[in-house]
Amino acid sequence: MAGEEDITSLRLKIEGHVQGVGYRAFAANEARKLLLNGWVRNQFDGTVEILVSGPTVQVETFVGICMRGPQWSTVTNVELHRAEPPKLTGFHIASTY
Numbered sequence: 001m002a003g004e005e006d007i008t009s010l011r012l013k014i015e016g017h018v019q020g021v022g023y024r025a026f027a028a029n030e031a032r033k034l035l036l037n038g039w040v041r042n043q044f045d046g047t048v049e050i051l052v053s054g055p056t057v058q059v060e061t062f063v064g065i066c067m068r069g070p071q072w073s074t075v076t077n078v079e080l081h082r083a084e085p086p087k088l089t090g091f092h093i094a095s096t097y
Helices: 024-034 057-070
Strands: 007-017 037-042 049-053 074-082 092-093
Touching: 007 057, 024 037, 024 049, 024 057, 024 092, 049 057, 057 074
Parallel strands: 037 092
Antiparallel strands: 007 049, 007 074, 037 049
């Protein structure tokens, strides 16, 4: 039976104009508001990668927020992949991969 305790862990690849526009800080702030665990980092190919884990409803809300992005960004695509939950709790801005 599905309920609030369902946990979802996803890896997101955010494409578009998403570096140099505050996307990582935006994503980290929104994830913290939703009490999610994970991290966000820039990739060398110009994308942003996110690992997020938490209650399914909050993760779904976060994905919707990521599709919009911060004011100066332009998100053209969001790839979603199931993932293992992060080892650390809280949400962090990680070093570029």
